[in-house]
Amino acid sequence: MRSNTVGWLMLAPTIAILAIFGIAPFIYVLYLAFHHWNPFGADPSMAYNGANNFRRLVFDQEFLGSVAVTAKFAFFAVLSEIALGYALAQLFMREFPGRGFFRTIHTLPLIVAPIVVGSVWRLMTTPSIGIIPYLLRHWFGYDLNIGRDASAAFALTVIMDIWHWTPLVTLTLLAALLALPKEPFEQAQIDGANRWQIFWHVTLPMIRPAILATVFIRLMDALRTVDEVWMLTSGGPGAATRYVGLHIWKIVFPKTDYGYGAAISVIVLYLTLVMCWLLYVALVARREKKRTF
Amino acid sequence: MRQQRPVLYLLLWLFLSLLTLFPIYWLFVISVKPAVDLFTTPSLILDTVYWKNYVNVINNETLRGYMINSLIISTSNALLVTVLAFLACYALSRFDLAGKENIFFWTITNRMAPAAVFLLPFYLLFTQVFTFGDWKLYDTKIGMILLYCTFNLPFAIWTLRPTIDGIPKELDEAATVDGASTWQVIHEVVFPLARPGLAVTFILTWVFAWNEFLLAATLTSFNARTITTGLSEYVTTTGTEWGAMAAIAVITLIPALIIFSMVQRHIVAGLTFGAVKE
Numbered sequence: 001m002r003s004n005t006v007g008w009l010m011l012a013p014t015i016a017i018l019a020i021f022g023i024a025p026f027i028y029v030l031y032l033a034f035h036h037w038n039p040f041g042a043d044p045s046m047a048y049n050g051a052n053n054f055r056r057l058v059f060d061q062e063f064l065g066s067v068a069v070t071a072k073f074a075f076f077a078v079l080s081e082i083a084l085g086y087a088l089a090q091l092f093m094r095e096f097p098g099r100g101f102f103r104t105i106h107t108l109p110l111i112v113a114p115i116v117v118g119s120v121w122r123l124m125t126t127p128s129i130g131i132i133p134y135l136l137r138h139w140f141g142y143d144l145n146i147g148r149d150a151s152a153a154f155a156l157t158v159i160m161d162i163w164h165w166t167p168l169v170t171l172t173l174l175a176a177l178l179a180l181p182k183e184p185f186e187q188a189q190i191d192g193a194n195r196w197q198i199f200w201h202v203t204l205p206m207i208r209p210a211i212l213a214t215v216f217i218r219l220m221d222a223l224r225t226v227d228e229v230w231m232l233t234s235g236g237p238g239a240a241t242r243y244v245g246l247h248i249w250k251i252v253f254p255k256t257d258y259g260y261g262a263a264i265s266v267i268v269l270y271l272t273l274v275m276c277w278l279l280y281v282a283l284v285a286r287r288e289k290k291r292t293f
Numbered sequence: 294m295r296q297q298r299p300v301l302y303l304l305l306w307l308f309l310s311l312l313t314l315f316p317i318y319w320l321f322v323i324s325v326k327p328a329v330d331l332f333t334t335p336s337l338i339l340d341t342v343y344w345k346n347y348v349n350v351i352n353n354e355t356l357r358g359y360m361i362n363s364l365i366i367s368t369s370n371a372l373l374v375t376v377l378a379f380l381a382c383y384a385l386s387r388f389d390l391a392g393k394e395n396i397f398f399w400t401i402t403n404r405m406a407p408a409a410v411f412l413l414p415f416y417l418l419f420t421q422v423f424t425f426g427d428w429k430l431y432d433t434k435i436g437m438i439l440l441y442c443t444f445n446l447p448f449a450i451w452t453l454r455p456t457i458d459g460i461p462k463e464l465d466e467a468a469t470v471d472g473a474s475t476w477q478v479i480h481e482v483v484f485p486l487a488r489p490g491l492a493v494t495f496i497l498t499w500v501f502a503w504n505e506f507l508l509a510a511t512l513t514s515f516n517a518r519t520i521t522t523g524l525s526e527y528v529t530t531t532g533t534e535w536g537a538m539a540a541i542a543v544i545t546l547i548p549a550l551i552i553f554s555m556v557q558r559h560i561v562a563g564l565t566f567g568a569v570k571e
Contacts, residue, residue, distance in 0.1 A: 007388030025414035
């Protein structure tokens with residue numbers, strides 16, 4: 001039998017790179033989180049201030065509000081992307097003329113840099129010059145004004161995210177569907193299972209790990225979205241689309257409040273981690289339990 | 294049981310494609326308009342085409358350099374990441390390593406960090422820690438290639454793991470019994486079956502590296518500056534040179550499209566292995 005040494009050797013480069021570029025910066029951020037440091041503020045020196053940064057963020061309404069609105073954003077965006085992405089991946093499994101062509105078209109949004117996506121959507125939706133408000137008013141008499149209407153701005157950031165990232169979900173789920181063995185499907189058909197039964201009892205259990213991995217990736221990316229939303233709404237109107245990533249960005253860049261920004265980052269990282277870990281444990285435990293039956 | 298409704302599918306795809314393409318079409322429209330025309334009443338149809346934005350971009354030597362940097366960085370990064378992730382996933386899937394599920398989860402935590410705060414530690418690492426005499430990791434292509442691993446490697450490992458796990462272990466065992474070495478098993482049994490997954494991983498990591506902006510803007514100045522950063526120089530919150538920005542954005546789509554069509558074949562090749570037939 002092969003020894004585990006070979007396995008560790010295969011993992012070694014990955015662990016080394018992630019340890020150097022992942023852990024080292026994290027330790028530095030953790031250190032900063034317990035300090036007051038605003039290099040361009042009234043007091044530019046770095047001073048240890050215990051848990052004051054953390055005490056401050058618990059009562060920071062702006063921060064708490066941004067967490068709530070980020071959670072809402074991630075929930076709607078990721079749920080729609082998974083449902084839509086799965087449906088599209090299934091459609092790509094069928095044979096129809098021009099499949100390769102449509103697949104290429106469908107992946108195009110991915111190639112566009114987030115900063116460009118935000119800019120284009122802004123140009124398309126800015127009242128008075130954008131094509132979308134113009135058409136909506138012309139055709140439906142609806143007045144879209146993302147500068148004033150908070151829920152419209154929120155919905156628009158979700159739609160933009162869906163437009164940009166559904167192709168990623170489609171591709172990863174397509175790869176998973178393509179790797180599935182044929183036999184269980186043939187067997188199910190011989191046994192007379194209908195489409196729904198095949199989906200529920202054969203496809204879904206087999207691609208659940210892939211769906212889970214995709215949900216994780218999309219969820220954590222949605223939770224730290226910055227570029228696109230920054231370009232589209234700059235977090236407005238008010239704080240309607242000021243997601244956590246943007247909030248931190250505003251504290252670290254325009255305000256150069258590094259200590260407080262680091263504290264918020266540590267907390268956000270912690271919340272994301274705990275949430276994902278609970279989800280992961282719940283789903284892995286379920287998988288393990290099934291295996292014993 | 295096979296139901297074929299090609300016309301219906303075609304119509305459905307045409308509709309979906311219109312939705313997908315519209316913002317990209319609009320990007321193109323912006324790129325071929327003089328700045329003053331952007332603020333008039335919008336119209337869906339393009340009547341005059343103004344190529345000057347493209348001419349300016351193509352004649353700009355600096356931007357061409359950025360483009361080449363971007364190509365080198367994203368292609369090397371995607372290759373490195375795909376190979377490392379493939380090995381890591383194989384190890385996680387086939388070996389009984391102590392704490393491997395924890396390692397698997399730990400990899401993804403590297404992608405969770407909110408970017409803004411981590412720029413500073415990265416900057417310090419690149420300018421003060423990773424230095425040998427006069428040489429610094431700051432503003433080098435190798436630095437960016439390694440740095441992009443922090444978000445691409447976890448992504449690749451997580452997208453590839455289900456594919457590798459899905460390849461039946463019995464195939465490896467059969468090959469081993471026939472006298473194949475570990476390397477031969479990976480190369481001749483697992484690799485061909487994992488090809489659609491590997492192709493998708495390569496494409497997506499390539500795109501992430503190609504589009505990354507914040508880290509490149511902070512950690513490069515000229516020698517390793519990427520095209521996204523060059524593009525962002527035209528985008529500021531106070532005012533944007535929309536035409537030039539859009540023209541660069543459209544041009545950056547071209548290499549991406551070429552890479553896509555090259556890798557696309559491998560996704561299709563995967564169809565013959567495990568296609569689900571209805």
